[in-house]
Amino acid sequence: MRIRSFDSSDTDQVVALWHAAGLTRPWNDPHEDIARKLRVQPELFLVGEEEGRVVGTAMAGYDGHRGWLYYFAVDPALQGGGRGSALLAEVERLLVAMGCPKLNVQVRDGDQPLLDRYERWGYAADGAAGLGKRLIADG
Template identity: 40%
Template sequence: MTAVGDAEGWRIRPFEMSDYDAVYALWLAGAPGIEIRPSDGREEVARRCQRDRELFLVAEGDGAIIGVVMGGWDGRRGWIHHLAVAPDFRGLGLGRSLVAAIEERLCEVGCLKVNLLVRRENRAARQLYEHLGYREAPTLVAMGKELRAGQDRR
């Protein structure tokens, strides 16, 4: 994927490991509702990048990382993970641009449906996703299990 420019002054491009510290800081400081897990550590993110580099995007603006989105593709369904936009850039369309970019990449790999999880209390994220055509799946229950106990692997 080549970088995507935007009239608003940001550029969307694939994540590089040199972006990790800025992305991690954005997840911690600028993303209400993102739960940092051991799988978000540097080593695990490096492995993910080897597998799905084109599905992990950052937005640059003002010389800094101002947005991020991770996508996933298991061969059947696509996933959107960890959409985050720096507070000073919220409400400008960057979140929409990042979602559109990851949806485009998922389509390129043959994905027909994309899913995401969002905390019920995260109204801003829910409104964004609903505006983009996502709908709550009332018959589904989100379940999870940690397979590997671990501490922050940053």
């Protein structure tokens, strides 16, 4: 898998991957989320590509205090082959190069298999609860 920066020509494949991986929600327009990311730190929006096909994504950000990871996905048919580990390692490398001391991820309630996977990658619950408030409605 070759890891590279997202290109606008990847949009359809990326959105299809997010749907296949179960990352999309009706209240988040994935096309608008891509447009927003391209306005802020687009270099932290990565895709994993094999034979011209997008098979993984990682959208990260750094606010000067913490890094965040979103839309982290690998094609469900290809999971378990190290692609996710490689994408995550590249995100971590880029954030460390920016001076980022900690990377936070959010996992939806009830997704114990994903929590277990993050634990294997060295992540642990840090005693903080994720809260959110929609400021701009999509759609």
